[in-house]
Amino acid sequence: MFVDKAKIYVKGGDGGDGLVAFRREKYVPEGGPGGGDGGDGGDVIFRVDEGLRTLMDFRYQKHFKAERGEKGRNKSQHGANADDMVVRVPPGTVVIDDDSQEILADLTRHGQEVVVAKGGRGGRGNIRFATPNNPAPEIAENGEEGEERWVVLELKVMADVGLVGFPSVGKSTLLSVVSAAQPKIGAYHFTTLTPNLGVVDVGDGRSFVMADLPGLIEGAHEGVGLGHEFLRHVERTRVIVHIIDMAATDGRDPFDDWLKINDELKLYNSKLEERPQIVVANKMDMPEAADHLVEFKNRLAALNQEIQILEMSAITKNGVQELLYKVADLLETIPEMPLVEDLIDLSERKVFRLETKDDEDYTIRRDNEDFVVESPSLERLIKRTNFSTEEAVMRFARILRKKGIDQALRERGAKDGQTVRIGDFEFEFVEKE
Missing domain, CATH: 3.30.300.350 (GTP-binding protein OBG, C-terminal domain)
Structure with a gap:
């Protein structure tokens, strides 16, 4: 099962309490305070593991709490700090605060880490409160509570190429032909309900990752149909391969389909309009497909659109190899990293703990x-x-x-x-x- 969204609770460990204690060495009648500070609580850290592909694990465990720090010790010894809790997430995970809906982190690289819940600081022991006027204080602090929050994890598939198009245009068939992936294929709409990934070997020593993404319909940018469940995965792809059913097997208008899909991409995220796109006329082995392609090109010309269209039949594999060469050539000309915005890296700053220097903050x-x-x-x-x-x-x-x-x-x-x-x-x- 492919799981690409999860809501979980995270809590940093509480700090250990400081200790009230006094030195009691022999021949030292007034040894003074000796209570140590408590240890800091552990942080909850998300770390990217490229071996993971889904958020499945978070269906069964939804609460993550780090350990609390150890209490202060005698003889001015500091309590041990708790170990951090490291939670593994797949590359492409976006972390969102459930209350504010703020995007906290965008985790894309193997080994990348972000602190999502800081552990509490340990309380001070009575050795910290000794003064000339009070050399033997009986005061110690409790440990600070760890930060806690609910966060939403959204997985955006990391792929070089994303296949887009209306339902049943042949996206799954193409992926099954060019890779070892085995997506479900059927003669009905929305056969594909979740993204399928496959590694494509071009045959000349080059390869890339292709994603068969669920079909789009009108209004997808507003959540209609699979809506956002599909569109968020498109954002990760470096190249969009737009598959069109040129045979119009369901009585659809291929040119109208092309316009509507591009409108949905643009309305969801205007930057997708700038993403490199290859238009593929599929099902060219079917009757009337050639006539529809001529009409398609004429309507493009009327709009002063100069777009190269690759002809293909995923079933017969005609034109498939040419498509793979075209995609591989294009990938070599664009950045290797996903085209995503720079988001907040919480590991670089402490954003959760409220700090104030204002003595009148009340x-x-x-x-x-x-x-x-x-x-x-x-x-x-x-x-x-x-x-x-x-x-x-x-x-x-x-x-x-x-x-x-x-x-x-x-x-x-x-x-x-x-x-x-x-x-x-x-x-x-x-x-x-």
Whole structure:
């Protein structure tokens, strides 16, 4: 089964908690703090593996969570960082954030990697909080939570040549003739529901990868029929081979078919209009095909279109070898890499973790009798604070005063005993003289 789309959940590992500990060596009566930092959580990394061809594995496993970092240790030892979780994906995979629909990465090369969920940083141990005024602190931080998100993976077939055309024009037959691929062939529309790939040996030492892509119909750019399920694969091909049923076996108009297919490609992605295209008149062994070809060329001439048309019969193999030579010659003149836009490479930057240097990154609002403080940095601080010790509570209170939140609450009318919420954390406002 060919699977070319999947939705999965990824989560970086949580950071390990920092440790509260003290040195207890013999003859060192006041050894001071010795609690180490927690280790960092593992990242979730997508890595391209050219041995994969589909997203089948993601049908059965949809959750990927990296390990958390190790807790801090005694004697100021740092907890071990967790190993990264490496998830293999096939070349041609596009990674899309499910919430924002932003394209995060376009993975095309073997070994290419991208970090899709950063692991959390380890919490600091009490050795980090020692000061001249407090040489033996009983404070340590919790590890930071790893980033999490739902992502959509879309596979766009990586092929040198893409066969396009209306259903039942002979695309699958051609692929079966020129390669060892065995696509399903039938006398009905949409016999091909998924892309089929085949390696084509030209016979003169050259070869290329050809993809038989599902048939197009009008409105495909809007999702009609197989729509986008087909068109996204066309974007990867270096050369488009446009197959036309010149025998008009279904009563269709070959010239009209040619116009409509090109319109669908252009409407889906305007850059496809610039992609090198070879037009092939197939089924030339059929009655009336020659007459239709003459009419086709006359209508092209009326539009001042000068396009070379190769005549072929995939069934009898007449003209097939000439087509292969033509394709191989054309491929030698264009870039080897797929013609895709440069997309974001997340491995080069940390885009997920919110960082701020603004000490006033908060807003305050009323919720009935309660006050709600909204601040991403304070919510992260709360998650990292272990409120089981008085020192940690006092440190948190000092940070609120330093940010001016106490004064802001007071100006908003906060009184003794009123509830203040920051994220999921609630506390009572206490007015000090």
